């Protein structure tokens with residue numbers, strides 16, 4: 263990690279919103295973008311709670327090829343039109359090199375998923391764009407490997423980076439992943455970049471998402487990304503870890519209080 267700048271990075275979104283260390287941001291939305299009604303409902307919920315960044319996948323890295331794999335560009339365009347009208351920013355996962363350009367006009371932040379953290383050609387391509395990139399820690403990736411992945415993008419010329427701890431695979435199988443809370447203070451110490459925690463994939467169990475999110479904030483997270491759904495039981499992916507709107511509202515309020523206390 264030789265190339266990091268000393269001063270905290272300030273990542274400016276289109277409307278002047280900032281992502282940085284010591285500036286709290288919330289990103290929330292469904293695992294997958296599914297249809298117009300779902301997007302309308304989520305946007306209304308985010309606006310109500312003053313959450314400005316919406317997450318959602320249109321290209322989904324599913325373990326099984328028979329699972330729902332996303333609506334693709336058509337879904338992204340539909341989502342973009344609605345989000346833009348509501349003043350909501352979009353973060354979505356980019357899976358391959360060709361999608362970097364395809365998605366460019368319709369997104370605010372590229373998400374590199376845990377399965378693509380070491381897709382070095384993708385990282386090279388993201389080094390050439392002038393939009394922020396959030397890199398998730400690899401499923402079995404070390405903190406150092408995450409830092410090197412960030413350096414791929416950084417050394418390519420794109421310094422607008424966000425790091426995300428989303429849990430790693432361990433011997434523990436009562437939870438989906440093991441959220442490595444240690445990574446948060448370590449990443450903040452080792453870089454000037456905003457660090458976001460993903461409690462949804464970190465634990466994978468709806469009722470435990472909130473305490474893990476709060477722990478992440480107390481450990482120093484500059485942002486939280488989490489999954490919600492208007493009807494989690496019917497979600498096409500990750501319903502078991504997606505919050506109901508009422509739970510989401512309660513968690514947002516607690517997260518903001520926790521950040522104030524930190």
Ligand code: PEP
Nearest residue numbers: 293375376377398428463
């Ligand atoms: C997601 O954000 O829905 C996702 C697939 O996350 P990860 O890459 O961390 O598994």
Ligand code: MN
Nearest residue numbers: 293489499500
């Ligand atoms: Mn998911």
